[in-house]
Amino acid sequence: MARMTMIEAIRDAMDVMMARDERVVVFGEDVGYFGGVFRSTAGLQQKYGMTRCFDTPISEAGIVGTAIGMASYGLRPCIEIQFADYMYPAYDQIVSEAARLRYRSNGEFTCPLVIRMPTGGGIFGGQTHSQSPEALFTHVAGLKTVVPSNPYDAKGLLIAAIEDPDPVIFLEPKRLYNGPFDGHHDRPVTSWSKHHLGEVPSGHFTLPLGKASVAREGSAMTVLAYGTMVYVAQAAAAEMGVDAEIIDLRTLIPLDMETIKTSVSKTGRCVIVHEATLTSGFGAELAALVQEACFFQLEAPIARVTGWDTPYPHAQEWDYFPGPARVGRALVETMEA
Amino acid sequence: MTERRPLTLHVPEPAVRPGGSPDFSNVKIPKAGAVPRPNVDVDPEAIRDLAFSIIRVLNRSGEAVGPWAGLLSDGELLEGLRHMMMLRTFDARMLMAQRQGKTSFYMQHLGEEAISCAFRRALSPGDMNFPTYRQAGLLIAGGYSMVDMMCQVYSNSRDPLKGRQLPVMYSSKEHGFFTISGNLATQYVQAVGWAMASAISNDTKIAAAWIGDGSTAESDFHAALVFASTYKAPVVLNIVNNQWAISTFQGIARGGAGTFAARGLGFGIPSLRVDGNDYLAVYAVARWAIERARRNLGPTLVEYVTYRVGAHSTSDDPSAYRPKAESDAWPLGDPIIRLKNHLIMRGAWSEERHKQAEAEIQDTVIAAQKVAESYGTLHAGAKPSARDMFEGVYAEMPPHLRRQRQQAGV
Numbered sequence: 001m002a003r004m005t006m007i008e009a010i011r012d013a014m015d016v017m018m019a020r021d022e023r024v025v026v027f028g029e030d031v032g033y034f035g036g037v038f039r040s041t042a043g044l045q046q047k048y049g050m051t052r053c054f055d056t057p058i059s060e061a062g063i064v065g066t067a068i069g070m071a072s073y074g075l076r077p078c079i080e081i082q083f084a085d086y087m088y089p090a091y092d093q094i095v096s097e098a099a100r101l102r103y104r105s106n107g108e109f110t111c112p113l114v115i116r117m118p119t120g121g122g123i124f125g126g127q128t129h130s131q132s133p134e135a136l137f138t139h140v141a142g143l144k145t146v147v148p149s150n151p152y153d154a155k156g157l158l159i160a161a162i163e164d165p166d167p168v169i170f171l172e173p174k175r176l177y178n179g180p181f182d183g184h185h186d187r188p189v190t191s192w193s194k195h196h197l198g199e200v201p202s203g204h205f206t207l208p209l210g211k212a213s214v215a216r217e218g219s220a221m222t223v224l225a226y227g228t229m230v231y232v233a234q235a236a237a238a239e240m241g242v243d244a245e246i247i248d249l250r251t252l253i254p255l256d257m258e259t260i261k262t263s264v265s266k267t268g269r270c271v272i273v274h275e276a277t278l279t280s281g282f283g284a285e286l287a288a289l290v291q292e293a294c295f296f297q298l299e300a301p302i303a304r305v306t307g308w309d310t311p312y313p314h315a316q317e318w319d320y321f322p323g324p325a326r327v328g329r330a331l332v333e334t335m336e337a
Numbered sequence: 338m339t340e341r342r343p344l345t346l347h348v349p350e351p352a353v354r355p356g357g358s359p360d361f362s363n364v365k366i367p368k369a370g371a372v373p374r375p376n377v378d379v380d381p382e383a384i385r386d387l388a389f390s391i392i393r394v395l396n397r398s399g400e401a402v403g404p405w406a407g408l409l410s411d412g413e414l415l416e417g418l419r420h421m422m423m424l425r426t427f428d429a430r431m432l433m434a435q436r437q438g439k440t441s442f443y444m445q446h447l448g449e450e451a452i453s454c455a456f457r458r459a460l461s462p463g464d465m466n467f468p469t470y471r472q473a474g475l476l477i478a479g480g481y482s483m484v485d486m487m488c489q490v491y492s493n494s495r496d497p498l499k500g501r502q503l504p505v506m507y508s509s510k511e512h513g514f515f516t517i518s519g520n521l522a523t524q525y526v527q528a529v530g531w532a533m534a535s536a537i538s539n540d541t542k543i544a545a546a547w548i549g550d551g552s553t554a555e556s557d558f559h560a561a562l563v564f565a566s567t568y569k570a571p572v573v574l575n576i577v578n579n580q581w582a583i584s585t586f587q588g589i590a591r592g593g594a595g596t597f598a599a600r601g602l603g604f605g606i607p608s609l610r611v612d613g614n615d616y617l618a619v620y621a622v623a624r625w626a627i628e629r630a631r632r633n634l635g636p637t638l639v640e641y642v643t644y645r646v647g648a649h650s651t652s653d654d655p656s657a658y659r660p661k662a663e664s665d666a667w668p669l670g671d672p673i674i675r676l677k678n679h680l681i682m683r684g685a686w687s688e689e690r691h692k693q694a695e696a697e698i699q700d701t702v703i704a705a706q707k708v709a710e711s712y713g714t715l716h717a718g719a720k721p722s723a724r725d726m727f728e729g730v731y732a733e734m735p736p737h738l739r740r741q742r743q744q745a746g747v
Contacts, residue, residue: 025537051537057567062526062560069467069530069544072515075537089556096520097527103729105508105516106498110732142730165732210735254735 001199005192006177009151009200010040010116013158014078016204018048021076024162026053028063028080028116037082038118038177064090064115068098071113071167078162084117084171085131098167099142113167114158119147120228120275121312122175122185122321130312132227132276137169138252138285144168144209145252147226149176150197153250156207164209173227181228182235183323210254214263218245221269221334224260224286226250229273229322236327242335244271252282260286261293268299269334273327278306300337305330351586355656359666364642366668369396369612370403374621377629381607388598388608391642394617399678405621409458411685417458417616418676418686420478421450422694425673426702427473427483428647431490434706435504435651439714440490442504444470448614448646448664451672452577454478455619456545459627460513463542467515467528470505471577472547479512483702487709494719495712499728501721522548522555525574529565532572532630543571543630551582553597554590562638566604569635573626574606576638577613579645584658601638613643614669616676642669723747 004012017024026041026048032055035042045053056063060081067077081087087094094115101111121130137145146161146168148154154172161168175181179189180197192198215230220243223233230248237244245263249256264270270290272283283304290302305322313320352360372392375384394406401407409417428445435443446453453474460466466475476486485497489507492500498508508516515531518524528546535542548558553576565572576597580587591597601608607629611622619641626637644667648655680686713719727734727742734742 025534057560057563059560059563061557062564065523065526065557065560066530066533066564069527069532070534070537072527073465073531073534073538075534092520093523093526093557097518097523100518101516102732104498104502104506104518105510106501107729108508108510109516144731253737255737257736 001201003193003198004151004200005198006151006154006172007038007040009155010158010172011042011044012200013155013162014041014044015047017078017159017162018044018052020204023074023076024052025070025075025077026079027056027077029056029058029082031055031080036080038174040080040116060086060090061093064093064098067113068093068101068111071111072101072109076112076162078114078116081115081117083129084119084133085128087117087133091136094137094143094167095140099140102166103142110165111167112165114161114170115167116170116172118174119171120173120175121317122181122228124314124317126314127311132274132307134171134252135276135280135282138282142167143253145171146209146250147171147173147252148250149173149227149230149248150180150195151192151200152197153207153213155200156205157209157250159204160206160209163206168209171227175228180231183232183321184235185318207250209251210256212250212256212259213248214245214259215248216244216246218243219267220244221271221331222247222260222263222267223271223273223331224249225273226252227275229275232322232324232327233273235324236331239324240328240331242331244331255289257289257293260290264290264294265297268297270298271303271305271330271334273305273322275307275322277309278304279309281306300334303330303334349588351588351659353660353663355658355660357660359660359663361666361668364668367391367393369393370406372403372405374404374625377625377632378634379607381605384607385602388602388610389595391610391612392618392622393612393615394621395615395675395679399675399682401617401679405618408621408624409617411680411683413458414616414676414680415685417454418673418680419694419698420454420474421616421673421676422698423702424450424454424474424477426698427477427486430702430706431487432651434490434714438716439710440492440504441715442651443490444505444650445647446471446473448667448671449577449579449643450474451616451619451676452613452641452643455616456575456623458620459623460545463513464545465513465515465528465531465542466545466547467524467531468517468547469521469549469577470517470519471549473505473507475514476507476509476512479514481509481512481514483705484708487706488712491709491714492720493709493713493715494721495709496721499721499725521552522557526557526561526564529561529570529572532570533564533568536568536571536633541631543573543627545573545575547575547577549582550576550578550580550587550597551585551590553600562601562604562606565636566606569633571630571633572636573623573630574601574636574638576640577643578640579643581645581649581655581659583649583653596640598638598640606636606638608638608640610640610642612669613641614672614675616672617679644669
């Protein structure tokens with residue numbers, strides 16, 4: 001098996017699919033000749049030609065709008081929004097159009113479309129390069145939302161997303177592109193080449209959308225996390241000596257409630273961690289679902305550790321980011337509750 | 338140094354409001370036949386003036402004149418007349434049905450029938466329209482079942498869209514009619530994408546985008562023009578300028594530009610204006626633009642100059658914002674009467690045959706309506722099941738929706 005960074009795994013997924021299926025097209029801002037500002041599409045234009053991988057005008061509504069037209073024609077666009085923070089001009093296209101074509105046309109027109117977006121902070125990107133807008137997608141009927149946390153998952157989930165018959169929002173935690181970041185910003189990061197999840201099979205393989213993975217088995221409590229927070233939670237549990245079961249949700253919609261329910265029923269405690277703002281965040285949905293499914297097994301209130309309800313600040317990035325110290329405190333408090 | 342006087346804001350106003358006399362002296366109308374017909378591979382820079390003129394074929398005496406004339410036979414024109422009459426009758430019946438409480442909402446085409454009916458004639462099978470809510474002529478002229486249309490308007494048990502969509506938001510892939518959103522301008526850019534996909538796939542199909550004058554102000558319109566221009570997409574970009582965006586006159590969306598067609602010039606897109614109430618002119622320009630797309634020459638922008646005679650929708654009352662008799666003063670006349678007079682002048686039609694056709698069409702539409710109503714109307718008879726509400730959100734129903742369907746008990 002090859003060792004890959006998350007960027008390489010994502011690029012490999014597109015490469016595999018472009019080779020297998022000529023309906024797959026890739027485009028976005030700086031995506032073509034240059035290969036993307038994060039290099040996720042490097043080499044694809046050279047390999048598959050100008051009409052399968054190309055640069056677009058700086059118009060997110062145009063990128064998504066044309067991709068919807070292409071998907072309804074029968075192509076399988078896998079497009080890039082340069083940062084999730086730039087998604088808003090395309091939001092109407094995503095919500096009112098991509099998500100609803102199948103429903104409103106009674107299946108006559110469908111939208112097999114993947115919209116890739118680098119998400120999350122931790123790179124001193126300030127308020128316009130750090131946001132985690134996943135809840136803006138999970139709230140919309142007709143969309144699937146995927147957040148991989150490692151190269152292996154990223155490749156398997158992205159191929160599954162490209163093959164999916166419906167629109168998929170594919171959020172790539174940019175802080176994880178080069179290594180499993182645990183929130184200790186003042187320490188060196190291990191690279192994926194030294195992590196077992198940096199081992200990625202070559203060729204075609206998929207991971208099902210709607211299946212979580214258990215990142216760490218444990219019996220004292222359940223931590224629900226996705227993306228970067230999977231590693232922050234692992235660091236916090238190790239530092240606090242809490243035997244937490246850490247679940248990496250991988251896809252938010254569809255959500256793997258079975259895995260969540262099994263774990264919380266076993267541990268009786270639940271902490272939810274995400275980088276996005278607290279209020280109306282996906283953690284609120286998770287908390288509601290967990291109490292519906294596991295209320296009588298719960299021994300403590302469900303806790304949430306998230307970004308604060310402020311815009312993502314620049315200088316105060318590490319005060320904003322729900323790092324291992326904050327997560328660790330929540331784990332201890334939940335154990336003591 | 339310039340003296341610093343207080344600034345003032347300019348808010349455009351229509352020439353006349355209710356109570357005033359209609360005035361269209363600002364609509365400059367060239368003589369029929371006066372605008373040249375360039376070759377389809379013309380350099381867009383050479384025809385910039387076509388964005389400021391109006392291509393017209395039928396003159397005031399009903400003759401077809403000039404370089405855009407002579408493309409359709411009597412038989413084709415008679416069929417076109419029939420399509421427009423069908424659409425008008427269909428509208429009248431559905432409008433009445435809405436008033437009778439058989440559906441919640443309706444939007445009619447009164448005065449704009451030529452545009453979608455004539456455009457449809459210039460398309461080929463497999464081409465795709467991305468229509469707004471006022472192009473049902475694409476379906477009627479394309480031979481789509483009127484009963485199916487009515488079932489959609491009634492949201493009844495035979496509604497092809499299972500009651501999920503507002504009335505008139507039809508969808509028919511087979512008839513080259515993309516599912517109507519209802520959100521404005523979003524589909525304009527999708528049409529460009531569909532056309533790009535056809536080109537990427539080395540297909541021969543082309544797309545047609547539709548938008549109203551008011552919605553050209555949406556950023557999706559501008560995104561569509563950029564993408565169409567950059568990638569030379571095989572798409573016809575249609576703007577139906579019917580003068581009114583609900584209560585807002587076209588000057589609010591047009592701003593300082595002379596015409597809506599002129600929007601295309603900055604993008605290097607050939608941009609034409611055409612008399613939208615002239616079936617022959619609409620067909621001729623549509624054919625020209627479609628041929629350009631088909632020959633891989635890229636997009637064309639077409640502004641149809643017309644007038645929305647009826648209300649915006651059944652939820653609108655135009656007497657509150659424009660003079661009642663304004664439609665009578667509209668200088669481009671009525672598309673059905675103009676084509677009828679032309680055919681009479683050619684000796685292919687007569688007043689009696691027209692009356693007879695009106696009666697026949699009325700009977701046909703009423704018969705279709707009876708069939709449609711036998712499958713239910715919005716508040717009476719059979720309707721789509723509540724279970725249908727949960728279907729088709731995704732190709733495969735995810736667990737959370739299955740749970741909700743169980744909770745709903747359907």
